[in-house]
Amino acid sequence: MEMIFRRLFLGIFIMIVASLLSFVLLYMAPGNPAENILRQRTGEDPSYEEIELFLQQRDLDVPLLTQTGEWLYMALRFDFGESINTSEPVMDEFFTRFKATLQLTIITLAFSIPLAFFIGVSSAAKNGGAFDHVSRFFTLLAMSIPEFWLGLMLMIVFSKTLNWLPSFGYGSYLNLIMPVATLVVGYTATLSRVIRSSMLENLSQDFITTAKGNGLSQRVILIKYALRNSLGPIVTAIGSQFGHLLAGVVVVETVFSWPGIGKFLIDAVYLRDFPVIQGFVLLIALMFVVINLITDILYTYIDPRIRYERR
Amino acid sequence: MKKGVRALALLVIVAVLVTGFTGCTGAKANDKASANTKKILRIAAAFDFKSAMEGKTLVYENLVKSDMAGNFSGWLAEKYDISDDGLTYTFHLKKGVKFHDGSDFNADTAKLSLEYACNNTAVLGKSVSSIEVVDDSTLKVVLGTYLASFLNTLSSTSAPMICGADLEPVGDPKGKLTGFIGTGAFYFNEATYEKSVKAELTRFDDYWGGASKLDGVEWLYIADPTAMVVALESDEVDMIGIAEHHSSIPYVQIAELKSKGYTVETDETGRYQVIEYNCSKAPFDDVNVRMALNLAVDRELMVKTLFEDITKASNVITAPWFVLGPDKVDKNYYKYDQNRAKKLLDEAGWIDSNGDGIREKNGEQLELKLVVPQGEANADTVSVYLQSELQKIGAKIDVLTLESSAASDMKKAGDYNMYVHHSGNMPSIPGGIGIGDKYYSTNKDWAYSYHSAELDGMIDAAFTEPNTESRNNKIDTLWTYLHTQAPCMPLYSVLKLVACNPRVTGYEVGSNMFDMSNVRLLDMDMSK
Numbered sequence: 001m002e003m004i005f006r007r008l009f010l011g012i013f014i015m016i017v018a019s020l021l022s023f024v025l026l027y028m029a030p031g032n033p034a035e036n037i038l039r040q041r042t043g044e045d046p047s048y049e050e051i052e053l054f055l056q057q058r059d060l061d062v063p064l065l066t067q068t069g070e071w072l073y074m075a076l077r078f079d080f081g082e083s084i085n086t087s088e089p090v091m092d093e094f095f096t097r098f099k100a101t102l103q104l105t106i107i108t109l110a111f112s113i114p115l116a117f118f119i120g121v122s123s124a125a126k127n128g129g130a131f132d133h134v135s136r137f138f139t140l141l142a143m144s145i146p147e148f149w150l151g152l153m154l155m156i157v158f159s160k161t162l163n164w165l166p167s168f169g170y171g172s173y174l175n176l177i178m179p180v181a182t183l184v185v186g187y188t189a190t191l192s193r194v195i196r197s198s199m200l201e202n203l204s205q206d207f208i209t210t211a212k213g214n215g216l217s218q219r220v221i222l223i224k225y226a227l228r229n230s231l232g233p234i235v236t237a238i239g240s241q242f243g244h245l246l247a248g249v250v251v252v253e254t255v256f257s258w259p260g261i262g263k264f265l266i267d268a269v270y271l272r273d274f275p276v277i278q279g280f281v282l283l284i285a286l287m288f289v290v291i292n293l294i295t296d297i298l299y300t301y302i303d304p305r306i307r308y309e310r311r
Numbered sequence: 312m313k314k315g316v317r318a319l320a321l322l323v324i325v326a327v328l329v330t331g332f333t334g335c336t337g338a339k340a341n342d343k344a345s346a347n348t349k350k351i352l353r354i355a356a357a358f359d360f361k362s363a364m365e366g367k368t369l370v371y372e373n374l375v376k377s378d379m380a381g382n383f384s385g386w387l388a389e390k391y392d393i394s395d396d397g398l399t400y401t402f403h404l405k406k407g408v409k410f411h412d413g414s415d416f417n418a419d420t421a422k423l424s425l426e427y428a429c430n431n432t433a434v435l436g437k438s439v440s441s442i443e444v445v446d447d448s449t450l451k452v453v454l455g456t457y458l459a460s461f462l463n464t465l466s467s468t469s470a471p472m473i474c475g476a477d478l479e480p481v482g483d484p485k486g487k488l489t490g491f492i493g494t495g496a497f498y499f500n501e502a503t504y505e506k507s508v509k510a511e512l513t514r515f516d517d518y519w520g521g522a523s524k525l526d527g528v529e530w531l532y533i534a535d536p537t538a539m540v541v542a543l544e545s546d547e548v549d550m551i552g553i554a555e556h557h558s559s560i561p562y563v564q565i566a567e568l569k570s571k572g573y574t575v576e577t578d579e580t581g582r583y584q585v586i587e588y589n590c591s592k593a594p595f596d597d598v599n600v601r602m603a604l605n606l607a608v609d610r611e612l613m614v615k616t617l618f619e620d621i622t623k624a625s626n627v628i629t630a631p632w633f634v635l636g637p638d639k640v641d642k643n644y645y646k647y648d649q650n651r652a653k654k655l656l657d658e659a660g661w662i663d664s665n666g667d668g669i670r671e672k673n674g675e676q677l678e679l680k681l682v683v684p685q686g687e688a689n690a691d692t693v694s695v696y697l698q699s700e701l702q703k704i705g706a707k708i709d710v711l712t713l714e715s716s717a718a719s720d721m722k723k724a725g726d727y728n729m730y731v732h733h734s735g736n737m738p739s740i741p742g743g744i745g746i747g748d749k750y751y752s753t754n755k756d757w758a759y760s761y762h763s764a765e766l767d768g769m770i771d772a773a774f775t776e777p778n779t780e781s782r783n784n785k786i787d788t789l790w791t792y793l794h795t796q797a798p799c800m801p802l803y804s805v806l807k808l809v810a811c812n813p814r815v816t817g818y819e820v821g822s823n824m825f826d827m828s829n830v831r832l833l834d835m836d837m838s839k
Contacts, residue, residue, distance in 0.1 A: 031716020039715075041364050042469070043556045043825060045756055047747060049433035057431075086362060087487060096506050152537060159545040167541045168533045170508050254534045259507035263534060272716065 004293065011289030016075070019282035020068065023274055027064055033084045033272040034060065040085075040271065058084055060274075071278060080279030085271050090279035094261060098283075100170055101260035104252075105245035107180050112188040113238060119188070120195025125222055127200060135192070142189035151182045151255035168257040179256045183249060187241055194237040198230035205229075231302045239295035246291075247284045349526040350835040352815065355533045355542055356554035360499075360510035361491075364468045365554050366530060368827045369512055370411075371471035371493035374402055374421065375462055378822050379580060381634040381741070383462045387416060387472050387494065388450075397457045397777030404448040408519045410474040411498035412490075418444040420474050425452065426484035428470035435464055459774040459782075460745060468825065496523045496831035507532050523831040530554070540564050543573065543810060549835070550811040556824040557688050560808040562618050568810050576809040577621050578820040581630035581741060583734040584688065586681070586697070586800040587749075589727050590761040594661065594677060601797035603655035605645040607704045613696050614803050617689070625801035628793065629734040629742030635783070636741055637790035644794050645801065652704050663705050670705035678707045679728040684718035688805055690731045725759040733805060744789060746774050750798060761798030814839045 034054035038046035046054075055061040074081055080090035119139065123132045158178060159167035169175045202208065203226050211221050248262020261280060268276035360366045376386040385391055388402035408416035422442050429436045440455035454461065464470055475482035477492040491499035497512035504510045510530040516522045531548055533539045539551045540560065552560045560568075560575075569575050588595040588604075595601050610624030626645055631638040661670040661677050670677040681697065683690045691712065698708040708729070713721065722730050734742045743749025743757070751770055752762040769792060773785035807824045814836050819829045 029716070030714075030720035035719065036716060040362075042467075043364070045749075047433065048755055049437065053431070053433045053436070086359075093506075152541075155538060155541050159547075160541045163545055166547060167545055168538055168547070169531070170505070255538060257507075257533045257535070257538065259505070259532070264507065270714070270716075 003296070007289070007293050007296065011286070011293070014289060015282050015285040016072070018285040019075070019278045020072075022281045023068065023071070023278045024064070026269065026272060026274065026277060029272075031272050032060075033274065036271045037085050037273070060084070067274075071275075075278075075282065080282070081275040083268070083276045084273045085268070085276070090275050093264065093276060094280060094283055097259055097261045097264055100258060101246060101248055101262070103176070104179055104183070104249065104258060104260060105242065107176060108183040108187060108245060109238070109242060111180065111184045112191060112241075115184070115188045116191035116195055119192040121199060121222060121227060123192070123196045124199035124203060124226070125218070127203075136196075139189035139192050142185045143193075145185065147182055147186060147249075147251040148255055150185060151178065151252060154178045154181060155255070170257075170259050175256075175258075179252050179258050182252050182255075183245070187245075191234070191237055191241065195230065195234055198233045199226050202226045202229045228302070232299065235295055235298050235302060239291050243288045243291045246287050348837075350524065350837060351527045351529050352525050352550060352830065352833060352835060353529045353531055353548045354554055354830075355539045355548040355551040356530050357532075357534060357536070357539075358554070359507050359532055360504070360530045361506075363554060365556065365825050365827050366510070367468050367471065367491075367493075368495070368821070368825065369497045369528060369830060370491050370495045370499050371468070371473070372495050372828070373466050373470060373472060374404075375466045376822055377463060377466045379820070380632055380636075381463075383466065386466075387421070393777075395777065398454045400452045400454075400461070401445070402450045402452070404450065405519060406448055408494050409517045410476075410494055411492045411515055412474065412476055413517075414474050414476070416472060416474075416494055417447050418450045419447075421450045421472060423475060423478075423482065423484055424472045425450075425470065427473060427478065427486075427488070428464075430485050432464060432469040434458065434460065435470070457775055457777060466822075494519070495828065496520065497528055518831070520831070524834040525830070528830060536561055540568070540810075543568075543812065544571070546812065549815050550809065552807070552809040553827055553830070556807070557686075557805070560810055562621060562689065562808075565621055565808065565810075566619060572813055574811050574813065574815070574818070576807075576811075576818055576820065578807045578809075579623065579630070579804045580807050580820075580824040581633055581636075581734075582805045582824060583625045583629055583742075584690070584693065584802045584805050585625070585628070585732055585734055586802065587730045587732050587757070587760055588797075588799060589725055589729070589759045590798065591725060591759045592728075593675075594659070594672070594679075595728060597659050598796060599655045599659040600661065601800075602645075603652040603659070603704065604701065604706070605797050605800050606648045606655070607652035607706075608697060608700045608800065608802075609647040610802060611647070613693070613700075617692050617696060618803070622806050623804045625803050628790075628799060628801050630804070633741040635786050637787075637794065639787045640790050640794050645797070649704055656704060656706075661705070668702070668705060669707050676707065677705060678709060680726075681708050681710050681729040681731070682718050682721055682727040683710060683712040683731045684715040685712060686715055687731050687733070693802060694731065719756075723756060723758065727759075729800075732799075734801075744770060744773075744786070744793065746770055750793065761793075761796055763796075766792065766796075812839075 034051040035046060038050055038054060052061070071081070082089055083093055086093065119135050123135045126132050155167045155178060158165040165174055165177055166172065208221060208225060211225050248260050248265060250262040250266050252258060253260045253263040265276070265280045268280070356363060356366070372387050374386060374388040375383050375391065377383050387405055387408060389405045390403050392401045393399070402421065404416070404418060404421060410416060422444050425439070425442050429439050438454050438456055438458040438461065439452060441453045443451040445451050472494055473488060474492055477488055477490040478484070478486040479489045480486050496515055496518045498515050500511045500513060509532060512528040512530065514523050514526055533542055542548045543551050565575050565577070588601050590596055590601070610626070614620060614622055614624045626642050627637045627640050630636050631640070656670060660672045662672070663670045665671070681694055683694050694710045698710065701708050721727055745751070747754055749757040749760055750762065750766060752767050769785065769789040773782055773789055776782040776785060807820060809818065811818065815833055816836060817833045819832060821827055821829050
């Protein structure tokens with residue numbers, strides 16, 4: 001319990017630092033929100049008077065320190081202000097899109113985790129065999145395929161040629177198939193290789209030789225001994241994938257026009273929409289903190305030898 | 312215990328999945344069904360409806376309207392009078408115009424709209440001195456100083472006609488525009504709007520110009536240009552390209568779409584892609600070098616090889632057919648002539664003395680930094696073409712593609728020799744020649760473009776002249792002078808590309824590259 005509180009306290013610190021750092025770095029980077037947003041809105045280069053008026057109306061002409069202080073004060077009350085571009089509350093912008101991101105994340109992992117376990121464990125069990133060679137070749141291939149290329153290929157085949165699936169949009173089960181398939185390919189490949197290498201490392205340990213000597217079946221040795229002992233790095237990899245998916249998958253969101261948080265955040269970065277960037281970074285950092293905490297708690301279930309007491 | 316944990320985990324996953332899918336339906340089938348019975352035009356758009364200025368032209372209208380060339384006419388103002396000194400505008404408003412909420416458009420709402428515009432548009436706020444309701448259908452606006460671009464600003468999305476209920480707080484011209492309640496041919500349905508997914512607009516039956524033949528418009532967000540083409544070809548949308556002012560359709564797709572029976576409209580809107588020179592430092596502080604480069608590029612060949620001749624090469628700085636465009640300038644002024652270009656460089660002292668193919672002067676090579684802001688239409692391929700053309704006259708081009716903000720900062724700091732840009736698309740003051748515009752010396756954005764006291768004087772004289780004929784003469788002189796100074800290299804005309812399936816009929820390009828209001832004139836043949 002003490003560990004959980006310690007981690008949470010540290011997590012809050014990390015979230016605020018990450019958010020402030022992203023703001024300060026972007027504040028110092030070229031460009032300002034008024035210029036970018038007005039150019040997008042009008043299609044013309046805005047005049048200096050237009051830029052000044054825009055900044056003035058949104059209190060963006062105050063010094064960096066004042067802006068930072070105001071943001072911190074509001075953030076402590078979980079109010080991240082309004083998007084400069086859309087004039088909507090940042091929290092609304094985040095949670096409207098987070099639902100779509102969460103769907104994509106959970107369904108992608110629901111397919112990729114079992115698939116990766118099957119491929120990784122089977123490959124390790126038949127190390128050097130035909131299945132191992134074939135699976136290693138295909139996982140390497142899958143990891144090398146760029147998501148945008150795969151997404152567009154799927155779209156051309158299943159939407160344009162066969163007309164089976166919608167090429168874009170959100171709201172139907174059919175809309176999920178191609179984005180999920182695009183993500184599952186890469187995530188399954190990465191995870192299955194982690195599982196395979198972790199399994200192989202454990203399969204060469206003395207306790208496996210002992211188990212074999214005791215006449216235990218191959219299935220029991222693989223699942224109860226090798227896999228169980230391999231779960232540490234696998235859980236870490238899954239936690240990391242979970243975090244990355246939740247933080248938004250910009251390429252897939254762009255190709256399939258999926259209304260997740262990734263594309264919106266990237267657009268906000270281009271526009272220098274500071275409240276969105278700060279709010280989103282903080283909330284994404286919060287998700288990483290929670291996922292890491294869950295991963296750490298899971299370690300203690302997987303391997304009871306792991307304890308987090310203060311020494 | 313372990314089984315219990317597993318069961319709990321499974322339950323959580325199922326619960327999340329179910330919760331996540333509560334909004335999921337067989338939407339695609341429904342959409343197709345409704346599209347078959349109703350004339351709903353499905354438009355692909357690269358931006359969310361509320362963020363795109365183009366979408367606003369479906370909902371809002373203005374007092375006046377400009378055509379593509381920059382001729383103004385009344386719109387919600389049936390007609391208008393301008394005083395001789397150009398300071399007083401009297402607008403005679405149309406009667407019988409209603410807002411989407413059923414309220415009337417009249418001089419009071421027009422006044423409120425202009426007050427809102429003055430609060431949000433610096434140039435109006437600075438220039439407008441008073442707005443007076445003369446009677447229910449007459450509005451008088453007095454300017455403190457003459458503003459040549461006044462009608463142009465009134466015709467833009469900066470000055471929409473709104474009603475009090477559209478503002479928050481209600482009726483406060485300093486408030487926020489929230490409701491999308493305009494007088495346009497379609498009204499926006501907030502209840503069915505989904506952020507970054509879609510917006511639905513329904514035909515406004517009380518539209519003063521007669522209800523549209525379409526039942527409605529569906530604004531469908533598609534972020535990727537290739538995905539837009541796929542969506543058109545898989546019959547998920549009816550029209551692409553109309554909702555973006557910079558064409559979202561790759562030029563290379565046009566021939567293929569046409570061959571498949573899609574209608575592809577390619578319209579010039581007067582926006583030219585140009586290369587701006589940094590005239591404040593060598594080598595472009597020498598007019599001979601600027602002129603040499605302008606003569607060294609075969610634009611006709613560029614348009615033919617890169618764009619399959621779908622657009623036109625630009626031989627002058629901006630569209631000559633704009634009412635204030637350079638129509639008196641010799642079209643062959645920058646005609647491709649590499650021999651002349653080489654001679655001009657020789658005269659400027661740039662000679663290839665060591666035979667490496669690159670010219671030198673005072674020990675410096677003719678090596679030029681070309682900055683390309685990301686997102687500038689076709690700029691990457693054009694840059695490569697320029698590299699090869701300019702190498703033939705002994706100039707080495709280093710192409711630097713940067714995120715648009717970073718590129719813009721380099722431009723402001725003068726850290727460039729050449730910069731890919733586009734001419735302004737403001738037909739009443741085209742090509743950056745207005746007071747405070749690109750070629751005016753006080754412009755901080757383009758501080759390193761061509762400026763001179765002589766040019767400033769010409770611009771001041773032209774754009775403070777309320778007499779039309781006199782102003783036009785002054786602008787002709789201005790254009791002639793500017794072309795002799797070769798401040799930029801005009802390249803080609805940027806097109807507005809719109810593709811639609813054969814079901815859609817009656818397309819007419821809007822009054823500028825942002826204007827979608829002509830969607831109201833479309834019809835759909837649902838049997839196709």
